[in-house]
Every structure is written in structure tokens, then in C-alpha cells.
Amino acid sequence: MNVEITFTVNGQTLSARVHPGTSLLDLLRDQGFTGTKQGCGVGECGACTVLVNQLPVDSCLFLAVWAQGKAVRTIEGEALGNVLSPVQEAYLDAGAVQCGFCTPGLIMNSTAFVEKHQGQTVSREDIRRGHAGNLCRCTGYTTIVDAVERCLKK
């Protein structure tokens, strides 16, 4: 019943034979992309967020077979060598990281949010709503919203 799939992760081609019940999250982690975390496993927390064709999705509720032919982005692709992405840099500057468990998922969602809203006027409420699918138990969210706001002002 296994299915052959090919897609890109952070620009590199990845081919695998997977059982159709494999989540994209499990496949990514098995392939060494362990930056993506599993929290709830049922779409509630956003820790597993990756971008599929630029859209943030919960990879725990997304079948690996659905990635066929698509472009997946994970946290591993965001920094170039030692240079952080603008969103990562802003998280650092704003102090938006504490324990860091939620951070890879949040950064992926923020990245898609910032890329989508660049040049638009966005309220703090819009940023909050845009991050409603990510839980963070440490930061209190204010610093996360600050970080996203900074990126959009740049």
C-alpha cells in the first residue's frame, strides 16, 4: 500500500516511500528535520507548523502523500548559514523566545504572515488573529506580536 512521493524541503528534492497514514510531521522528523515539533498531534497547538506552497499548515494533520510535487519549508531552511532570517532576527530582538518549543512553528507561521502582509497596514489584533493557531505557554504573546510588527514595519 506504500506510496512513492517526491517533493522539495527547503529547496532540496526529497523522495520517499511512505505508508499513506504517515503524517508530514512524522516523515519530516524521520528524515532528520527535527526542528519541527510535535505538541498536541491534533491541530490545536501549531508547534508542527510548516509551509506547504507558502501556506502554513499543521504538519501533524497533513498526510505526507499530500506533499507530492509541492514545496515544503521548515525551520531548518530559514537561516542561511549563520545569518538568521528577518523573522528569526526579530524574534531574537523582541525577546519572543523562552523555552523555544513553540518557536519553530511560530516562526514558520510568522514568516508566511509577514510575506503575505508586507506593505499592508496590519493591526496588532490582525497579527494576533493571524497567529491564533499557535499556542505558546511561556512568552505571553506580547513579544511575539512585537516581533511580527517589527518585521512588517521594516
Place this chain on the structure above:
Amino acid sequence: MFAVERYRRAESVADAVRLLAEDPFSIPIAGGTDILVKLREGHRQYANLVDVHGLAELESIILDTDGTLCVGAGATFTQVMESPLVREHAPVLAEGASWVAGPQIRNVGTIGGNICNGSVCADSVPPLLVLDAELELAGPEGLRRTPLRGFHTGPGIVARGQAEVLTKVLVPAPPRGAFAAASLKYAMRRAMDITTIGCAASVLLDGESIVWLKLAFSVAAPTPVRCPSAEAAASGKPLTAQTVEAVKKTVEVDVAPRTSWRAPADFRMHIIRELSERAMRTAVQRAGGGIR
């Protein structure tokens, strides 16, 4: 790993119907945001999948020559919310979709899955009920059309044949004149929360009076419902506070809220009355009217 026991990828709607007909225990999977959660909980009846995820045929949103808005069942909530056609011709549907979960779920969950799931909490259903939406289903005998009203037959149950695929949600052209609609959701949080009570209203006004009111609720009865008594209490009546009061009073006849861990029945009834008023007032205001 999800306990998928049989998996077949459909190449088209026709292919999906054939695959479903071949195996009476199989079900379609679109966004999987309901099915995969059920599978994780160990429900074996979701283990034989016919995959229609991302079928281009199911995703298009178009306007028919007669003004009917045809929303592909496979359109995600995000696609529905962002579609210029939906925003122009059925803004209340975009509003309803925006209440669902958070961005990640809205990027994957589909409107067809929201309807076929049969859940009484489905946020896209009340707005579609007040727009008198119809469904198009493809089955072994061909295509059929059926009103959304009546498609939900019990908690978690819809009148979909096992081998049928929902292809389109059809929203008739809005009536000419002062028409508008509103969709509201009461939940503990404004995001990532299942609806405690959902409500939608649409109105057509004529000067100082209401030509008709359409009112629908989710989670107010075993299935999503329209409210014929409350609608009759407003239709043909003047735009006054008495009319609003009459709707709030009569709506009790149309609903049967129950107690659950989320909220007791009497609290739900209170919210139902309150949302009837708010949805009605918002729709009236959007239609350019005011309640005296």
C-alpha cells in the same frame, strides 16, 4: 502514524465515485481535519480512504450566468474567505468561514468537509442556510441537486449516499433590493474554539419594513436549523423594537438546545435569544435599515 487500512487516490470526481462504489466501507477524505483527528482517536470506520484532497475539479469558485455562486466543495476556508466572488456575492459565507479555528486549519479544511461531516457545530452551515444554498452531489447514478436545508438528518448524519461526492455548494443570486446577512459565533475564545452557539440572519427590507427574515442556528438543536416561527414573526413586519422582541420570544419554538459540558441548556437559550437580536440587527444595518 494514522491507522489507515486502505488508501486509494482519486484522479477525478468520477474516479472517486467509482472507488467509493467499489468499497462500501470507504469514505472520501478532503482536508482530513476531521477524519485524521477521528483516526487518531481510534475510530476504525474512518480507515478506508478515497483521497480527493486538492482535486482541481473540486476547488473552483465561479459565478454562473444566472448569478448562482458555485463554490467547489474542495475549496478551503481560506480560499472561500479570500475569493473576490464570495466576498462580493456571499460575504456572509466569507464571514462564517473566518470563524473557523485558526489559519493553519483554514488553509486545509474544506467547506465540503464541514458540511458532510454533519457536525452540528459547523461554522459554514448557518450562513449557507440563510442564503438557501443547494448542494450538488455526484454519485453512481450521476449528478443530483438537493437543498442544504434538510441535508443534516441527525447528529453527525447527512443525507449523502456512501458513494456520493459533494461537488459544489450553490448559492442563489441575492434578491434585488435592500438585502444583507450576518453570521455570528458565540464561543469562549475568539479563535481555535468550537462554537457554543452559531447564528446567521439574512433580511430583505422595503423602506421601514421587513419583507422577510431568515434565521439559522448551529448547536441549538440536534442538527443545524432554520427558524420558521421566528422568521414568520418578523416577515412583513415593521422595523421596530417590538418586532425584534417578537423574534427573540418566538425563536424558542424553533430550537431545542441541550446541556453539554460546554454550556447548560438554559444558558444556550439565553445566547440564542441574544444572538437572534444581534444577527438580525447587524443584517438590518448592513442592508441600510435601522430599527426604531
